[in-house]
Amino acid sequence: MSKKSEILIVGGGVAGLALATRLGNSIGKQGLARITLIDKSFSHVWKPMLHCFAAGTAQNENDRISFMAQANRHHFEFWPGEVTALDRESKQAVLGPLRGTDGRVVLEGRTVDYDALVLSVGSCANDFGTPGVAENCLFIDNLVEANGFNEKFRMELLRAYSGDIELNIAIVGGGATGTQLAAELHKSLELTGLHSFSQTPPVLNITLLEAGPRILPAFPESVSQAAQKELERIGVKVQTNAMVSGADAEGFSLKDGTHIKADMRVWAAGVKAPEVTRSFGGLSLSRSGQILVHPNLQSIDDPAVFAMGDCSYISDEPLPPTAQVARQQAHHLARHLPQWIANKKEIPSCVFNNKGAIVALGNYNGWGTLPGGTVFGGGILNGLSARLGHLMLYRQHQIELYGWTRGLISCFGAWIDTFIRPSVRLD
Ligand SMILES: Cc1cc2nc3c(=O)[nH]c(=O)nc-3n(C[C@H](O)[C@H](O)[C@H](O)COP(=O)(O)OP(=O)(O)OC[C@H]3O[C@@H](n4cnc5c(N)ncnc54)[C@H](O)[C@@H]3O)c2cc1C
Structure with missing residues (x-):
């Protein structure tokens, strides 16, 4: 009996889980290929909701999708684990040991074979090497960080409520994430006030710092202006042309010498690929560590390796790191990978709509x-x-x-x- 082709998808985010589900429903169900998804966590959340989870204005118990349950219903396999390296010669992904919350090794490190490998490991915030950011700032790149942020926010609010003191939060990055987070935090304070033991909510000072001349640079100027006006109306201080040069336990230092005091310091500026892409068997990478792919999402170095979503980069026509791009790329590969795996039919370029x-x-x-x-x-x-x-x-x-x-x-x-x-x- 001939061995089934193995399609391995690493990363079950917006792109990876959509691809695993679609391929599972087609060639997985028909028994034409074995589809395996690996993710370092056990459940999927839609990343564009993370700022709401961080602020507590949305609860994530009902919004998590269990990878195991999804795999079971959609004819693919799921294995938890973190891919730490690739052995492209023997077509194997290397997984590090899986540890429990107590640090004990639950599963030893192992390898997983593939005939086609799809990398969709997403991105994380880019601190551009700014001194003190890694040690003193909060990030909201994944559910663990968003929940950690929320825990800290609630504790700081409690402290502010009970001691009648002001709470200062500074967010670096006036893109969609930072701007939306600022509004959600304000909304969270308003909603918390409805349930609080104290009638007078504490003063919450939120400062949004943007290095460029306007917030929401990816949107038309009219939207930037209207959004800034709205934020200022609800009390958020927006500082544009604010180039952050460092962070410490007290706040942020700006290039012009000023210091912004902040009890909670959030970094939401810029994205880069996770560090692990540098261990992916020498695949060519962009300056931000994204895997260089042809417009058909095939790696420029290895036809058996594909990359999609935030961790991929098309040099001729770079696309923004958004859920919309990730989703369309997943749909494209779901349509064409079955033919490629069956008879190496060339995959056409993915045209972003x-x-x-x-x-x-x-x-x-x-x-x-x-x-x-x-x-x-x-x-x-x-x-x-x-x-x-x-x-x-x-x-x-x-x-x-x-x-x-x-x-x-x-x-x-x-x-x-x-x-x-x-x-x-x-x-
Ligand atoms: C707060 C926030 C708000 C956003 N808002 C919007 C928005 O409004 N609109 C929009 O279009 N985009 C938005 N984005 C961007 C959007 O979420 C991303 O572009 C999208 O999630 C990218 O999808 P992806 O599949 O490439 O990666 P992700 O969805 O990030 O998934 C990556 C997956 O890979 C897994 N993984 C990572 N490394 C490994 C490894 N080594 N081994 C195994 N698994 C691994 C992770 O656990 C994760 O499940 C927002 C992002 C953030 C952080």
Whole structure:
């Protein structure tokens, strides 16, 4: 009996889990190939929700998708573990030992064979080597960090409530992540006030620091201006042209010599590929460590290796590190990998179809842009269309992974939950 072809996907984020699910439902179900997904965690969360989990304005118990359950329902295999290196000659991914929370080794390090390898290990914040950032700042690159952030935020709020002292938070990076986080933190304080033992909420000073001349540089200038106005209306201090030169336990130092005092320091500026890509068998990388791929997502060094999402880089036509790009690339490989694995049929270029972008400032306001440059949102409805659009993208992601029936039940469950749980995370 001939051996089944092995497709190995490393990283079950926006791109990886969509690909594993689609391939599982097609060639996995038909028994034409063995699809294996490896991720260093046990469950998937939609990364664009992380700032809400960090602020506590969304709870993640119902929003995590178990990799094992998803694998079981969609005809692929899942193994937890962190890929630490590649042996491209023998076509094997090397996994480090899997440790429990007590540090004990649960699974020894091992290797997994592949005929086609798809790398989708995402990205992390880029501190550009700024002194003190790694030691003194919080990041929200994954669920563990978002939950850790929320724990600290709640403890700092408690301290501020009980001691009647001000809480100062500074966020570096006026892109979508930093801007949305600033609004969500403000919303969180408002919601916490509804459940608090004290009638007077503490003063929360949020400062958003952006090195460039305006926040949300990926959006039209009108959106940047409107978003800055909205943030300032709710009390967030926005400082543009603020070049951060260092961080310490007290706050941030700026190039112009000023020091911004902050009890919580958040770094949300720039992205780079995880360090591990440097151990991927000498694959060519961009300056930010992303794997260089042809427009068809095949590595420029090795036809058996593909990369998609934030960890990939197309030199001729770089794409932004967004969920939209990751999703479209996953769909492209799901369509073409079965033919490639069966008879090495060449994979066509993946053409990115820009469908626009949305930014939502809590429930205060939101804007979206369409490919032609049309801007929607804002106005008297406080950006309701854009805010709903943001929510719809999340629900679309869940429905794609769960299927219609379970996806709709999950939306309904989330709605029911609003009658049971507090509107903000309190424990
Ligand atoms: C706070 C925040 C808000 C955002 N908001 C938006 C938004 O509004 N719109 C938008 O389009 N984009 C947004 N983004 C960007 C978007 O989330 C990413 O572009 C998208 O998640 C990239 O998908 P991916 O599959 O490449 O990587 P990810 O979704 O990051 O998944 C990577 C996966 O790889 C796993 N992994 C990493 N290393 C290893 C390893 N060595 N071994 C095994 N597994 C590994 C991780 O556990 C993870 O599951 C936001 C990002 C953040 C952080």
